[in-house]
Amino acid sequence: MIDANKPLSIAEIKKVLQTITDPSDERLDAFRLDSRKGALTALNSWERKIEKQQLKEMKLQEMLVYEKRAWSHGKKLVAGIDEVGRGPLAGPVVSAAVILPKDFNVIGINDSKQLSLAKREELFEVIQSEALAIGIGIKDTTVIDQVNIYEASKLAMIEAVEQLEVQPDHLLIDAMKLPLSFPQESIIKGDAKSVSIAAASIIAKVTRDRMMEEYDSIYPGYGFSKNAGYGTKEHLNGLDQLGVTPIHRHSFAPVREAYRQQHSSL
Structure with missing residues (x-):
């Protein structure tokens, strides 16, 4: 128990600071x-921690600008849409559409590429529960391979919208x-500017990464669980030594060349 008549120890000060969230708290003056x-x-x-928290809160408000504008015009169900997996040599392209509530107030949502694996996993669960x-x-x-990666990305986005349990406005x-009838805004680098798009990027990224982990157990030797299908040295070595798998993209040059080498030696 803290004695009010004697100075707090450093350990006690640290303990008190853990309970303070208001920068105007009078105890800080002492x-x-x-x-x-x-x-x-x-x-x-403590001040650095509070400053970081305030910056994150400001970032959230900045990333809600597009949503708030749509809500102010009477839109109630605003869906953010993003995709992951355009660049890899293997695996699918995955898109997500996410509709967040107006009172969404989760700090730390950002472009999935800017987040650590642990943070993505944590936010994935939060978005799943609150969306x-x-x-x-x-x-x-x-x-x-049939339509090219750009068109496939577009088809994945359309499918994501169609899979929503409620129709967005x-x-x-x-x-x-x-090519959908809903009012829409295309935002360059939207995953860093809109919280809904950022949430979609997290859902899509974690979903695809988990798929690639499963593929790694089916097709070992390419490092899919670590490189998500991108053309790392381990992956390219796997192509050279093991050949092309059913999940490789033949329309991508390194895969096409590996396939040609594989079959020319038969």
Whole structure:
């Protein structure tokens, strides 16, 4: 129990700081007058933590601009749409459509490429639990090779919208226009500008990464669980030594060349 008549120990100050979230809390003034190095270090650490939190909160509000504008015009179900997997040599392209509630207030949502694996997994679960609706679209290598990766990405996005349990009344799309009747906005680098698109990028990324982990157990030797199908040295070595698998994209030059080498030696 803390004795109010004697100075707090550094450990006690740290404990109190853990309970303070308001920068105007009067206890902070007393800590600022404490000349002990440990007290100042603890206070500086707390201030940096609060500053980071405030920046994240500001970022969230910035990323809600497109959603708020749509809501202010009477739109109630705004879907953010994004895809992952355009660049890999193997695996599907995966898209997600996410409709978030107006009171969505989760700090840390961002472009999935900017997040650590652990953070993506954490936010994936949060989005799954809080979203009003989530749709997933997947186009495999057969489709990619038939229509090209750009068109396959578009088809995956359309499928994601169609898979939503509720019909959206406005679409926010990362750098793409879709042949759908819904009002829509194409936003360049939308996964860093719209929280709904960023949420979709997280859902799509985690979904695809998990698929590639499963493929790694089916087709070992390419490093799919680590490289998600991108053309890393391990992956290219696997192509040279093991050949082309059913999930490789023949329309991509390194795969096409590996397939030609594989069959010319038979």
